[in-house]
Amino acid sequence: LAGLMARKGRRAAPTAGLVLVVLMATAAFAFGHEGHDHGEASTPLPAGDAPQRMSDGGVFLPKPSQRLLSIRTVVAEPEQAQSAVTLVGRVVADPNRSGLVQSINGGRIIVAEGALPRLGQTVSKGEVLALVEQAMSQADRSSLSERIGEIEQEIAIAEAKLTRTRDLAGSFVAPKSQVTDAETELAGLKRRREILLETSGAAEVLKAPIDGVVAAVKAVPGQVVGSADVVFQIVDPSGLWVEALVYADVEPGSLGAANATTSEGTPIKLSFQGFGKTLQQQARVIQFSIENPDERLAVGQPVTVRAFVGKPVxxxxxxxxxxxxxxxxxxxxxxxxxxxxxxxxxxxMEAFDAERVVIRAGLSEGERVVVQGSELINQIR
Structure with a gap:
């Protein structure tokens, strides 16, 4: 009886195994066709943590690799914006609110009131900044001295003439009109002598042309300057402009609102003023005024200008x-x-400006698009 039972068990074992295989196949078939969803089954995510290209052209990129590659995404949303151009510019002084101090004839710098003005010092219009001792050659000095001597001799003769005329007028021999003529002649000779003396020894006075602060000091006591040398530059810090270069691919007349940033990231709001009709370095010069300039801005400081052009897109x-x-x-x-x-x-896509593009077709609202690291994803194989 025991042997019979063992033989029946051996015959039942293959049958039970066959039934188990059939049930598993049926279950796999049922799950594979439920809902008719072949997408995930056809492109399953690969095992492991290595980035790789998938069979459908997509890329498998684990989270650690995304953080390592600094992948950034945004949700696609339609928007309206105006294209812009980026220009290289610098801060300049408003020509109506700045000034240069120069000597007319040149000479030696002399301190006017204890010391020369320092950088950043506030000055008022008409304030004396320095004196310039006039430069004169030896020949000119000799000629001037000779001329002064001649005038002094004429003055002595005029004084003697005036004395005689007064005596004659007192005794009613000469009319009083001759006394008046002699006095006028003597006064004119004295005035001519004063002018010559002032010319020979008076220093030229350098005054501030506007109210503002001293932006540049290019002289020291005793320095000899020419008529074309800039001694001081005065700038009104509340009146600064930005000057930029525009090349042939941009029409200056089409530019609208603009803004600028410094190398430190400080924003600057600009207003268009105008552009030149001549070329400098194969470009036109365009100027903007700065609205409410920051006190940290300096003349000559480089800035990046972003000017809007064209119609909104x-x-x-x-x-x-x-x-x-x-x-x-x-x-x-x-x-x-x-x-x-x-x-x-x-x-x-179409070009929008130097940094952005506009997608005309192929993208739907709400899709999350990679905006940083696309080139790195594109290189994964």
Whole structure:
């Protein structure tokens, strides 16, 4: 009886195994066709943590690798914006609120009131800044001295004439009109002598042309300056402009609102003033006035100007770094389709400005687009 039972068990074991295989196959078939969803089954996420290209063209990129590559995404939203151009500029003084102090004839710098003005010092219009001792050659000095001597001799003769005329007029021999003529002649000779003496020894006075602060001091006591040398520069800190260069690809007359930033990131609001009709370094000069200038701005400081041009444009506006070239040469963006999966999507784009593009077709609202690291994702194989 025991032997019979053992033989029956051996015959039942293969049968039970066959039944188990059939049940598993049936279950797999049922789960595979439930809802008719073949997407995830056809492109399953690969095992492991290594970035790799998937069979459908997408890229598997684990979270640690995303953080390492500094991947950044944004949600695509249609917007309206105006294109802009980036210009290289610098801060200049408002020509109506600044001034240069120069000597007319040149000479030696003399301190006027204890010391020369220092940088950043506030001055008022008409304030004396320095004196310039006139430079004169030996020949000119000799000629001037000779002329002064002649005038002094004429003055002595005129004084003697005036004395005689007064005596004659007192005895009623000469009319009083001759006394008046002699006095007038003597006064004129004395005035001519004063002018010559002032010319020979008086120093030229340098005064501040406007109210402002001293922006540049280019002289020291005793220095000899020429008529073309700038001794001081006075600037009104509340009146500063920005001057930029515009090349042939941009029409200056089409520029509208503008702003600028310094190398430290300080924002500057600008107002268009005008542009020149002559070329400098193959470019036109365009000028903006600064609204409420920051006290930290300095004349000559470089800035980056962003000027708006043209009419507003509607569409998906993305950074240029978001758009790359696919393997077949078409223009694509990378969509963040899954926490660790990125999918390429062909798009049609147009240039918007130097830093951005506008997507005209291929992108839908709400899709999450990679805007930083697209080139790195595109290189994964």
């Amino acid at each position: 509607s569409g998906f506006i993305l950074p240029r770094s978001a758009v790359v070239r696919g393997g077949n040469g078409e223009t694509i963006v990378w969509l963040h389709a899954h926490p660790e999966r990125f999918a390429p999507k062909p798009v049609h």
